[in-house]
Amino acid sequence: MKVPFIDILRYENNFLETVSAKAAELLKNGHFVGGPVVGQFEAALKDYTKTSYALGCANGTDAIQLALRAAGVEKNDKVLLPDMTFWATFEAIVNVGAVPYTIDVSRETLHLTLASVKEGVEKFNPKAILMVHLYGWACPETLEIREYCKSKNVILVEDCAQAIGVKIKGESILTNASVSTTSFYPAKVLGASGDAGGVFTTDEKVATATKILLNHGRTGHYDHGMIGWNSRLGAYEAMFMVESLKHLDARLDSRRHVVEEYRKKINNPALKMMAPSKDVWENGYLSVALMTPETRPAFIEYLKANDIGYGTVYPGAMSVQPGAAAHIGGKISHGHAEWISKSVINLPCFAYMKQEEIDYVVEKVNAFKA
Ligand SMILES: *Cc1c(COP(=O)(O)O)cnc(C)c1O
Numbered sequence: 001m002k003v004p005f006i007d008i009l010r011y012e013n014n015f016l017e018t019v020s021a022k023a024a025e026l027l028k029n030g031h032f033v034g035g036p037v038v039g040q041f042e043a044a045l046k047d048y049t050k051t052s053y054a055l056g057c058a059n060g061t062d063a064i065q066l067a068l069r070a071a072g073v074e075k076n077d078k079v080l081l082p083d084m085t086f087w088a089t090f091e092a093i094v095n096v097g098a099v100p101y102t103i104d105v106s107r108e109t110l111h112l113t114l115a116s117v118k119e120g121v122e123k124f125n126p127k128a129i130l131m132v133h134l135y136g137w138a139c140p141e142t143l144e145i146r147e148y149c150k151s152k153n154v155i156l157v158e159d160c161a162q163a164i165g166v167k168i169k170g171e172s173i174l175t176n177a178s179v180s181t182t183s184f185y186p187a188k189v190l191g192a193s194g195d196a197g198g199v200f201t202t203d204e205k206v207a208t209a210t211k212i213l214l215n216h217g218r219t220g221h222y223d224h225g226m227i228g229w230n231s232r233l234g235a236y237e238a239m240f241m242v243e244s245l246k247h248l249d250a251r252l253d254s255r256r257h258v259v260e261e262y263r264k265k266i267n268n269p270a271l272k273m274m275a276p277s278k279d280v281w282e283n284g285y286l287s288v289a290l291m292t293p294e295t296r297p298a299f300i301e302y303l304k305a306n307d308i309g310y311g312t313v314y315p316g317a318m319s320v321q322p323g324a325a326a327h328i329g330g331k332i333s334h335g336h337a338e339w340i341s342k343s344v345i346n347l348p349c350f351a352y353m354k355q356e357e358i359d360y361v362v363e364k365v366n367a368f369k370a
Contacts (some may be wrong), residue, residue: 003348003357005309008186010352012247019193022239031235041238044245049164049174051200053207056233057214060161060183063197064092066231067157068128070199070209071179073098077127078329080120082112083317083337085132088183089159090318090327093130099329101126102319107336109277110288110344111139114148120332121152128155133163135313136189136255136285137276138173146176157181160200164190165252165283174200184241189255189283189351190248192237251351255284258349258358262287265362270295270370271345286313287349293342295370300345306364311346 031037038056046054057063073079075097081089083102093100103120106113112131120126129149133139142158149156158173160166161183166173174180177200182188184196199210212219213228259282263273266289274288291299296312303310317337319328347361 001357001360002307003309003353003361005311005346005348006187006350007353008191008350010350012250015243015247019240019243022243023236026235026239033232033234035235037235037242038233038238041233041242041245044242045198048245048248049200050172051174051177052202053200053204055199055207055210055214056238057197057199057210058231058233059195060181060185060188060197061088061092061095062214062231063181063183063199064089064130064157064159065096066210066213067179067181067199067201067206068092068096068098068130069213070201070206071128071155071157073128073155073157078124079128079130080117080124080126081130081318082132083319083331083333084110084314084340085134085159085318086161086314087318087321087323088161089130089132090321090324094327098127100318100324100327101329102317102331102333102337104332104334104336105340107339109140110134110274110340111137112141112145114141114144116332117145117148121148121154123332124330126154128157130157130159132159133166133173134286135276135288136162136166136283138163138166138168138280140277140280142168142173146178155179161185161188162285163283164188165248167281169279170281176202178202179206184237189252189285190241190244192244193240194234194237196233196237196241197231252283254351254353255349256282257284258353259284259287261358262289262347262362266365268366268368270299270368271365284349286311287347288313289345289347290340290343291345293339296343296345298370299368302368303364308361308364309348312341312344313346314341314344316341
């Protein structure tokens with residue numbers, strides 16, 4: 001058997017037929033950029049996430065840039081981010097002219113903690129924090145960090161590129177985030193068939209500014225109130241995601257089954273299966289395990305030899321990327337992010353993974369000898 005790390009083509013029966021018919025309609029009526037289907041998608045997204053405002057844009061990186069700008073981050077402002085994330089988080093801060101400061105994450109929870117956020121705020125006095133929720137989990141102290149940022153007047157933007165469908169204490173992670181973003185890159189849990197992203201907010205002013213920024217700073221057809229750029233969502237992608245949203249809960253249930261099976265059945269002491277904190281209901285985006293940096297290379301070779309795909313999300317800390325040196329304003333590092341980058345392993349996980357595929361992965365992983 002061969003099990004890929006991810007297979008994004010396991011659609012529901014009739015999904016492709018429905019999308020093809022809707023695509024033909026768009027081609028006939030000439031709705032290519034914007035138009036009613038984008039509004040329909042934004043309404044469906046708002047309904048699904050229970051946010052006050054949900055706006056589509058071109059991709060998840062633009063979404064962060066739009067959110068930072070709309071929330072009030074300006075040139076040369078200091079912005080904190082976790083040292084363990086996807087590079088786009090770091091890039092977005094630099095691209096809006098602000099200065100990134102990396103904060104180490106916890107080895108236990110793999111995320112920022114309230115204590116590390118406080119330490120960063122006291123040391124660097126930032127304008128904003130870009131908190132990231134990885135692996136389909138939520139940062140364990142999200143609610144406390146939100147409270148703390150409010151009390152300190154620090155802008156909080158949350159990168160939820162991996163967190164659509166995640167709940168904290170039974171509520172969508174996006175509902176009470178004052179400003180958050182997501183990515184609809186095809187490999188994310190709600191994937192488009194190309195690039196797309198979203199900005200969510202509880203603040204009408206942030207929503208208005210986002211809308212203006214993503215459409216050339218437009219305040220009227222040829223009135224430009226700000227320097228924005230073009231980050232409009234295409235109608236085809238909006239239509240694809242309107243159809244995908246109808247199946248999202250089923251897809252997430254299927255993913256959660258995979259990660260739960262691994263946690264229940266993998267008993268090889270070489271792997272420590274990780275889980276989100278108890279208040280968090282994950283979306284099953286990734287399965288996460290930690291190994292020692294010494295055993296991981298042999299395990300990776302073993303997976304390859306057994307035709308099992310894998311991920312290492314992420315294999316390097318942000319602060320040590322060659323691209324960071326010219327831009328980073330400062331960092332707090334205890335070596336945790338770098339240790340995680342050498343220890344993390346992700347097993348195959350995707351919607352509609354078959355039970356025999358899960359069983360094969362479990363059997364092979366349990367048979368590995370370090
Ligand atoms: C995917 C991702 C992004 C970037 O999204 P794109 O749509 O690829 O631009 C940003 N942050 C995180 C954490 C991501 O996983």
